[in-house]
Amino acid sequence: MKLGDVFSYSFSAIKLRKLRAGLTTLGVVIGIAAIVALLSITQGLQDTITRELQTGFATDTLIVSSGRGAGLSAMGGGDSGFKLFVNDTQTINEIENVSMSLAIIQRVGYVQFGGKNRTVAIVGVDFVEYASIYSSTFVAESGAVPLNPENDTVVVGKRVSDPWKNETLFCNVNDGVEILWTNGTARPPKNETYAGHVAAVLQEVGGFGIGPSDSYIYIPLSKAESFFGTDECDMIIVKLVNDDTATIDSTSKAIRDAFDKQISVTSATAVLSILSNVFSVIQLFLSGIAAISLLVAGIGIMNIMIVSLMERTREIGILKALGMKSRTVLTVFLGESAIIGLMGAAIGIALGWVLANVVALVFHGGGIFFGNQATGVGGISITPVLTPTVFLGALIFGVGVSVIFALYPAWRASKLKPVEALRYE
C-alpha cells in the first residue's frame, strides 16, 4: 500500500470521529502551546535583557567595586570593609589595556521642584568620560550635556523629567531644582541641600543596566564629593582598549592584583554569560512543566487509540483478509496518531505564539515587573522570539509524543489474527 494511501485511510478514520479526534488533538494543542508560549517569552525576555545590558553596560567595560565577591556581587556591593576612592582611578589607568577609568559616587536622595518631591538616585560622574563610555545612552534629548559643567549643573534622566510618560513634566531643561540628601552618618542626621540647574534631559534609555538610567540624576563628580562629604566611590568603571575575552580576563586579573584582591571586577560579558545560564535553567524548568501536560495528552492518545482499536477490530480483520500486511496496519494506526500530533502541534505552535504576544502586550502595557513609579524604570517591552529550533522542536515533540504513545495500540492492532478479528462483534 502506498504511503499516501495509508495516510488518506488514516485520515478517513479520524474524520469519522471528529469530536473525539478534536478533543484528543486539544490535549496536544495545549501542551505544545504551553511549551511554545513559555519558551518564546523567556527567549524574548532574555533577548530584551541582554540587549538592554549591552546598551547600558558597554561590553568593553569592567566594573570595579569593593568586596571580594565575584560576578554579580559587584552590583550589590562588597562587604570586605575595603574602600575604593575616587583617586584609585589613577592606579587603574596605569594598568595595561585600560583606556580610561571613571569613579562613580552614588546616593539615594530627592529632587524638589515646584513644591513636588521625587526620590531619585543621585550619581556623581565626570560628564565627559561618562559620555565617552556610554556614548549611545548618555545623550541629551533636550539641552546639552556640558563639557565643563558648573558646580550646580544637573543632568536628569527621562523618567525624572517625564515620570508619568504623558508629557506632564516634573522638571525640564533650565529649571532650577532643589537637590536633597540626608546624611545618615551625621548625628543627628542632617539634611544636605543645594540648588541645581538642569542643563539637559537625557533621551529615554529604557530597561536597566549598569550605565545610564532613566530614573537617575547626574551631577559633576567634584560636586558629589563635596555634597556627600566623601572621596570614597561606589564603583569605578574601566574602559578597555577592546572587548576581547583575553583582554577582559587579563585586565580583570591585573586590576584585582593591583588592589591585593580586595576588590571585585565584573565584566559585562561575565554578567551576560551568567544571565544566559540562568535563562537556560529557567527555560529548561518551564518547558519541563509544559512537557508534563504533553505527556498527559500522550496518555489520552493512547487511551483513544485503544478504544478505537477495539471498535475497529472487525475492520482490521477485513483489511487483513483483503491482503493488508501487519506492518501496514501498524502504519495506519501510527498514521492516525501522527496526523493528530501534527495538527495538534501546528495549532499549538500558532496558539502558543498568540499567547506569548498577548502576555508580551500585558507586560508592555502594565509593566508588571518594572512599572513601579517609585523607581520609575517603566514597562519593559518584550518581543517574543520563536526560534526555528523551538518551532521545529515543538513540531517534532508533538508528533513524536503522539506516535510513541500510539505504538502499543498500533502494535496490538497489527498483531490481530484475521480469523479472530473477523469474528469480533
Next chain:
Amino acid sequence: MVAIVEAANLKKTYLLGKVPVEALRGVNLKVENGDFLAVLGPSGSGKSTLLNLIGALDKPTSGKMLIEGVDVSTLNDNQLADLRRRIGFVFQFFNLIPRFTARENVELSMSIAGIGSAERRKQAEDLLETVGLKERMNHKPNELSGGEQQRVAIARALVNNPRFLLMDEPTGNIDSKTANEILGLLKRLNEEKGVTIIMVTHDQGLAKQSKRIVQMLDGLVAGELVN
C-alpha cells in the same frame, strides 16, 4: 496440472475455553481451475473452518493446505498477506467498510495492492458495472440494500484478478429473489469469465446450482456430488 486448492488430511483443533474442539478431522479436497464448488453442511460441520484455511486466514493444526501448490503452513505473515490478495473473499455479512462508498470499498483492495488512484477508479467502475451497480457506486453501505451490498462485496472480491472466489453463505442475508440474482451473477462469472468459485452454504437449493457439491459432516468430507 496443479490444483488451485488442495487439502490433504487437513486437521484443525480449536481451544474453546480450555476444551479442545476438533473442527476438521482430516479433510481431503481438490479444486481445479474453473470449478464452481459448493461446500454443504450443517452448522458445526467445520465448513467455515475449512473456508478460513482455504482463504489463508488461518493455519491448519496438521495436514497440508496447498494453494496453487504452495503449502500455507510454510508461509510467514507477509507471504500470507500477499497470498490473500490473490483470493477474492465474499463474507457472509458483506464486511464492507461503512464510511466508504461502494466504489471506495472496491478500490480499497486495489489500494492495499498498491495500485494508483486513476487505475483504481477505472477498475472499480468496471467491476461495479459487471455486478450491475454502476448507478449506485457513490452510495455508502447503509444506503444500499443487502443484495446491493453483496454485489459490492463480490465486485471487491473480483479486484486484482483473483485465482478464485471464496464465499461464505453468499445468500445467507438476502431475500430469495435477490439470492437468485446473485446466483445468476456467480454462474455468469464462472461460465463466461472462467472464475473459479468455492462457496460455503447450508442451503441445499443454492448448492444444487453449483457444478459440484462437497458434503461435510463432523469435520470430515461425508460425500461428493457432481451436479
